[in-house]
Amino acid sequence: MELDFKCSDVGVWKKALSSYESKVESLNKPDLVSLDQYYRVELPSLLHGRDPNPYLTTSELSQLMKWKLSRGKWRPRLLDFVSSLDDSVVKSASEKAFKSLPDISKAVNELTVLKGVGPATASAVLAAYAPDIAPFMSDEAMEVALGNSKDYSLKRYLLFVTKLQKKSKELKLEGEWGGASDVERALWSCTVRSKSKPAEKSSSEKKRKRKE
Template identity: 65%
Template sequence: MDFRCSDGAVWRDALASYQTRVESLSLAKTDLVRLDDFYTKQLPLLLRQRNPTPYISKPELSTLMQWKLTRGKWRPRLMDFVSSLNEPQVQSASERAFQSLPDISKAITELTTLKGVGPATASAVLAAYAPEIAPFMSDEAMVAAIGSSKDYTLKQYLIFAEKLQTKAKELSMGGDLFTPSDVERALWSSSVGAKLQALPSQENPKASSKTNAKRKRQR
């Protein structure tokens, strides 16, 4: 999907297919459905229930990291770094980050004091708490919005976040409410869908599953 597209229906369709894409990938990436359910549904509720000072716990950050790596590129060293953190460190940094919003730059800076937490992981934490402000810095959305996913710096994230915020406002003018996080999920869904369609059937997890099921019925 072209990031410049202003047709809300196209974006709604891409966003609506998000769960289907997750399920398709889960055939090859075990636990993605469970992890995505935690990240998109359970974690936001947990964070918002912690008033007046919200924070993310170390176990929650660890599961978030699993989600991020399973949904994207697996980097086991990052899991090791997060495992080495202690609970007070994680709570304190995340409290300061959430209190810094809507200043995304400051919030990212607070979270990246944690070893193993770069701007991309920090953006995932912020997106879970404030999807109306901070989108997750996924490779797929980065490529669509700014043409590259190789620069995981704060400066690059701020450029990316501003573009998704602007796009969310543009799409919301049509009557539907889009958040920057909705825009990211739509871009991710569109990218994954295109990649799955381009794969030969034997390499497409969903297509292979359907083929195998058909063969079993024919036996």
Template identity: 45%
Template sequence: MVPEGGLYSSSDPAYWTAALEVYQDAVKAKGRKQPKLLLLDKWYQEELPGAVTQRKEKYLTKEELVKLMEWKLCRGTFRPRLQQLVATNASETVEDCTRKAFELLPDIAAAVKELSKLKAVGPATASAILAAGAPKTAAFMADEAVESIPGLAPVRYTLKHYLCYLDRIQSCVERLNRADERKTWTPHLVERCLWASAVADKLQVASLQVLDGEKEEAGHGPEEADRARKKPRRE
């Protein structure tokens, strides 16, 4: 499924849509060691964005921040100390900082700096917060996504490295939207595709190979990914 030079090098929406189609399978494979990941990922990808955007002013509650951290650690490297530390933030502080961060957008640097005032929140966690409420502006700084972009490995959890990563993600979004008449690609979707492709390849997810053969038959936009996932797989 991955084109020569890696997924990031491709401007063909069909390859990216195929990667998005294996996202859930990649989450399931990753979740073999972290059983909570399936439910947490559904919450982060679907429920949290809805809750944040429905508010008059975008912000996260303390409970949401704690749960977001749990999702992030299950999806990546689990660090119990961070989970404990993030829970020590006061509810009012969490709401104030996250509200101000969203207000600072599209100034990503300023928003990340504001969120970094919270205990246990660095650029990577800040990016997850911003991506949940502003997916057209921010992308989560997932290790697998960063490492799949030429020149960005090894991952450095700094604001400078995140801004470099986001710049490359946004360039990719522009390329895909030029090639795709639907123009529905966002930084958040691109990150999900890169993560899914890298994880599926590493964990040898079977649907990765199946979709390679189906690539030419698939649609070219993110909307087709959900529909294509329901098609019977060729054994």
């Protein structure tokens, strides 16, 4: 099932979103299920438990990075970078970022001073605290929403945020729906599923196979 970003049928989007957990499991990546549970449930609870001055620790940022890399492309150097950051530096930068919300541009800039943290990782941090307004900048969702997933600039992320927030509001008008992060997860689920589905062989390919 591929999901057209222009689709306004909330039922279609809900079906896509409901497949998220099973899709995570089907990827069979080490620790991804537990990391996803940590990112979507445990980490948000920890962050909001620190209100009105929420912050992130180095160990939490490392776990978040493991989730991000496991769900997408594994880049071990990024994990090494964030794991070596001083705890006080991470706490300070993340606290400033969370306080900057709902100014997403400013919040991202507060986080990208950290080595190994670009707009995509910053978006994951913000999405853990404010999923309604700050969706994670996944390659899969970017590709569907913007037609390109290779530009990880802040400018591109802000365009992505605007489109997903708008889509979220549109779906809420049609029925019960979550925030921008639910839109991202629905897009991710469908895109990953379509990529992992074996391509149907043409009749000519089947004939060649029988001759081999």
